[in-house]
Amino acid sequence: MTNEEKKNGCWYAVYVRSRYEKKVHQYLLEKGLSSFLPLIETLRQWSDRKKRVEEPLIRGYVFVHINYHKEHVHVLETDGVVKFIGIGKTPSVISERDIDWLKRLAHEPDAIGETVVSIPVGKRVRVLAGPFKDMEGVVKKEGREERLVVYFDSIMQGVQITIAPELLAPIEKASLEQSPETKKPGRHEVESAIRHMAHS
Structure with missing residues (x-):
């Protein structure tokens, strides 16, 4: 990670509690943080009806664009957030290409x-x-x-x-x-x- 990237922020993935993706996304936005949750519309079947609902493209994950050293604590303190995804204690930076692919998917x-x-x-x-x-x-x-x-x-x-x-x-x-x-x-x-x- 370059100094410029550290200053301007990078994309990271956070793992969240089951079925908390939308809540965490909203909580992060309310904190003024940049959050991205890729959703897809699917048709759900109940016993008496069908309904189109939005569900996470990848369950359990929300993506944030932050200056990690300054803002990661605010993310971790968000209700429903479990941890940053990474190797050991080092969070993995998500490339702009991957974020673009997720948006297109x-x-x-x-x-x-x-x-x-x-x-x-x-x-x-x-x-x-x-x-x-x-x-x-x-x-x-x-x-x-x-x-x-x-x-x-x-x-x-x-x-x-x-x-x-x-x-x-x-x-x-x-x-x-x-x-x-x-x-x-x-x-x-x-x-x-x-x-x-x-x-x-």
Whole structure:
């Protein structure tokens, strides 16, 4: 962490009590702290009705952007907060890239599957187009279906998403300067794949 980052603050993940994500997020905002809780809208079924509700994308976690040395005590004193996520007593800094990915994932709830707590063994790929463009992950097979697991090392959690295989390219081949083997899919291929995602 650079001195500039220490001064301006960084993103950190805090682990919270079960079902306290929304409360902790609100408490932190009321303290004037910068808090981020990625939520997705899901359809819940009760015996007599159905209702769309907002649930945490990754249960048990709230993200804060703070100057750690000056503000971490205010976070820890918040009702429902258990601890900062990190190695030993050192909290892990969450990259701006990961925060951006979480925000983008939260905006595509229909593509989201279950979260995973261990990175699966599989082919590492990068998304070439669509709402998840430039995200990286591992392709995981479930029966005949393939899903992309976007894994966040800093919190040791992953999110499964459904995505058309035409939009994926192996990491070692995907680059800004596309070679013949890694030519981006054509416009019609991309549009077809995105329509497939929307209706799957």
